[in-house]
Amino acid sequence: MNVIETDGLGKRYGKSWALLDCTLTVPEGTLAALVGPNGSGKSTLMNMAAGLSVPTAGTLTVLDGQHAGSPVALDEIAFMAQDAPVYKNLSVADMLHLTSNLNRRFDEHFAKARLADLGIPLKKKSGKLSGGQQSQVALTLALARRPRLLILDEPLSALDPIARQDFMATVMTTMADEGMSVLLSSHALAELERVADYLIVLGDGQLRIAGHAEDLVATHRVLTGPVTEADRCAEQHAVVQDKRAGAQAHLLVRSARADDPVPPRWEAHPVSLEELTLAYLRGPGSQAQRKSPITDSIEVTEVAR
């Protein structure tokens, strides 16, 4: 069962396409990490999945074929927008009551317990809470709705490192207990690496790569070898990124199987999800590559990390 299925999905604002030709399927029961730079179309995709906007091109269905924004979808999907909007003049208790009234299902007991645990007073006006506390309140409200799919748009940005860990722990536990699926967007790649089951990389409004984290890691590796043979090696593999420094060349390649043979005089190294993501984001046709200073298409000197 797929929680999100898109086919050629596109969204245009005025003359520019915020999202173009996006085809992906997000399976049930996974934590799907949506990564990409600012302006890459993450929020656009999430807004469409939550039913806030309609696609300009292509199709999008949620929860196994439901129309996004339909009553069934609204019932089963909880969305936490960027900046965690809460009604600033309403108290936290009011927000609980509000969400309880606006939905069929609401686990008030859970919400109150979680907020008490986080030390967030119920009587305080939401506008007076700190940014991190507002995020926590928004997450609590979303979780207490018992959704089948939880969509979180940059939920970690206002949280400190410890709060981030607790936040993710809560999300993971709920996923395990409930079979909830999560679509989460973030810049914090390193943290997501540990928890993401499914990775979606967007750049410039286009899908760069999407797939199960394990599969991606298994099918990608860095081949290190002499520069003189780099071109020949590149022809034989699907190259994602080509880095040459002095006498050595590092090619990040995608292979069909994890145990594909390594060319002689070359070494294969595993690649982390973060490296993989960055490579795809800087890949051919990306803005990142166009902007970096290129003297000549072959002799690219990558900036050391």
Added chain:
Amino acid sequence: MTVHTLSARPGRQDPETGAQPRPVPWRQMLWVTWRQHRGLLVTTAVVLVGAVAGMLAEGLNLHHAYAGVAGCQPLQSAGCLQPESTSNSDWHAANGFRVAVLTLPVLIALFSGPPVIARELENTTYRYAWTQGIGRVRWTAAKLAILAAALTIPAVVISMEFTWFFNPFMAQRNLTSVTPAVFFTRDLAYPAWTLTAFCAGAFLGTLLRRTLPAMAATLAAFALLAAVTWWGLRPHYPVHTYWPMQLFEGAWLVFLCAALAAGTIHLVRHHAA
């Protein structure tokens, strides 16, 4: 930190039959609307009580003392050296009430109509409100209905009381119930105009997406509509006696409100984030 677990989830929609979940009941929007528009509703109630009490006190006074006034004409001339004469100062008070009654519906609708949707859009809280289970259409429809009722019912009360209150002055000032300024404050016309002001405000708020410009636009639009009706339309009604005119005006105003409300919901439905 302890990790809390959610209570056992009630049975879900059966994927085989695909039955629709029961929709969130309408009555749950009562508390939502009350809590979000508490300031407005309380202010309306206070104004209503104040207006009713004030008119009652002054009105009883008037009806009581009116018989004793000598038919002094013209009222303010030197010949009637009685600035405190009952008819003169009472006319002042009555006129004051008349001004308040004529302008109150617009002012309250000005403050109640535009923010309903526009405030959510400005604060981006629509991203919360419109992704809840109830859905944006029902959310909007319920709010519009509840607030419209909360404004129209006091309008009916005020207009009924004002008709009673203003009666003594009708003959003296050469006014009939068909005189435009009087016609507007009575029976069906007054609540209908109040409702129109609210619906216009809600529609313009959703259209313009910003509260303050929408308020200014509502004021202008309402003034324009009132002026056009007053001088342009009313003389051309197919009927010219009091009750048929009231019914006719009430009817087309309600029709206009329905169109504006439908327009508001249409805009909400097609609003793209």
Added chain:
Amino acid sequence: MTALTTTVRPSQEATPRPVPWRRMIWVTWRQHRATFISVPAVLAAAAILLVVFGLRAHHDYAALVNCPLDPGKQSGTCSRLMANFNSGVWPLANVCSILMQLAPVLLGAFAGAPLLARELESGTFRYAWTQGFGRERQAIAKLVLLGLTLAVLAWAFSELFSWFFQPFLWVEQMNQMSTEAVFDTRGLVFPVFTLVSFVIGAFLGMLFRRSIPAMAATLGVYLVIRLLAWGVRGQYPLTLVTRNAWQFTAYGTPGQPGFPWILNSWVTGPGGKPASPSIVSQVQLSLGGGGNQPVSVPKGYTIWTRFFPASHFWPMQLIEAGWLLVLAVAIGAAAVWLVHRRAV
């Protein structure tokens, strides 16, 4: 990657000179462009209406100049002209005079309430109040620039409205001192009331930190101040007292120029003691007959009248504008003080 170098920093002064005031002119214009454009636009549209209908009203009125006001004394032509006049522009003028009572608070609330509150609501104060210019000076500059502009526009509009309304004074027997609708909409009172509403809006905006509740509250406060102004107007120390009750008959009706504002009258008997009620009602009845015939006052009794002569119109305007202006400055200062003290 090449590293960019910035220009060398100028040496620090002991106390930096404040950023000059004139910089706020552009800032205020750009931030409140909508207000600066929409207020004149709305007033201009209304002005066009007033000119069009005012010309017609003046034209209709010119024909009536020689007609008596009393319906019983009018000829056929006169009654027709009167009826025509009353059903012509008068209904519009009546509504306009009501709207003119509201205009100061509407202009003031729309322009004033969001002036300072908007920064707080949108969070942009975190930028604006950390600039070199200083938050209090910014507030002062905005209040002064917008306030003066509003006041000048309001004054111009009220002058136009006074011209528009002139024909109706006689017919509707309105006196420019005693009829609030007239006194409030001409001279200095109208622009100063607009200014007061404006600063009240700005003050309440800072107090509540939100524009819309501030607008609603501005309406309420304005109502209170209006009622107060009407109440104290009769108490201004500009009244005269006379024994000659007949001088007023020379002026005709209240709408005639020169007609005074009569506050009250009383009758005293011999020795200056108040007259008995029966004498009083006798005198009143005889006076009520219609003005021109001599009144038979019993010997030894005097009718006293307290009134504002017509010539005191401008002094009254000045007094009222004066205390309203003081109020405006005080509330404006309070608004700036709130800006200074708000530790957000």
